[in-house]
Amino acid sequence: MNPSKEPDNHELQRVSKLSDEELVKRVVSLKDASAYGILYDRYAEKIYNRSLRFIPIREEAQDLTHDLFIKLYYKLKLFQGQSSFSTWLYSFTYNFCLNYLNRKHKVKQEKEQEFTDQLHDAPEEIDDTELMELKAEKLKAALSQLEVNDRAILLMKYQDEFSVKEIAQTLEIGESAVKMRINRAKKRVLEEYKNLRQ
Amino acid sequence: MRNPFKELLENEKLPDLIKTKVMKDINLINLSIDLADLFLVKNPDIIKTILDDELDLRDKKDISPTQKNDPNSTDNE
Secondary structure: OOOOHHHHHHHHHHHHOOOHHHHHHHHHHHOOHHHHHHHHHHHHHHHHHHHHOOOOOHHHHHHHHHHHHHHHHHHHHHOOOOOOHHHHHHHHHHHHHHHHHHHHHOOOOHHHHHHHHHHOOOOOOOOHHHHHOOOHHHHHHHHHHOOHHHHHHHHHHHHOOOOHHHHHHHHOOOHHHHHHHHHHHHHHHHHHHHHHHO | OOOOOHHHOOOOOOOHHHHHHHHHHHHHHHHHHHHHHHHHHHHHHHHHHHHHHHHHHHHHHHOOHHHOOOHHHHHHO
16 A cells, blocks of 8 residues: 555645646746646637637647647746636637647738738728627638638637736737727628628 | 627637646656756755865864874773
8 A cells, every 4th residue: 555645646636636826836836747737628629629720630739739738838837817818828829829820820910910901901890799680600611711810809808708908918919909909800701600690 | 898808808718638748748848947946956065065064074083193082082082
């Protein structure tokens, strides 16, 4: 009988009941791998499913999820608790996916995008009710036709319900630029949706 | 209000193998950090302490024997 095994299990049970924020503190201060394993169990599938929206090939999305969790281990100390851990983590996930795709496909960088934001006139304001009436299956197909930055901003806003401020912090751009991009992405997704009907 | 974006949420399972790989890499990272800490932070401190002690000992030896109160030397006389 190993007497040291029992307290370990008790400790693991105790740690597994901790909140996300307490687990993060534990990982950062003690480099506790078991606490990190609990965070992984809570979020890995949510992150995997979010990355699948950008990388539809399963194996590639799985590799990206692995790489994200390795990078996250180093970056956990940057979590300040200003938002909930899940919001911070999803923001980290969006950035990670966008950077991955930008590197891979050499999509226009954010800075260039910001510059073009200033050049283009703001499109006419589109009401959300028009988006909410769309059929999910067709919306999925229309979203897949969009450029990744447009897709990401729509998913952040309408699926993960990020505020404009949170999107601005995630993309490191101004709030007015976020509003402009959301409106432009809405216009584009509606165009793609209408094209699918034809 | 109905939100079609929420209906797009998928529930794909992530293979257990990914967790095994992540945890293996995390343990390797922790080991590397501990080793780096040992060799780059703790060991130099230990060596510095040993060298300082050594120098202190030498300084003591360098002091002339007449200045020392060596009980053995008086015994021999």
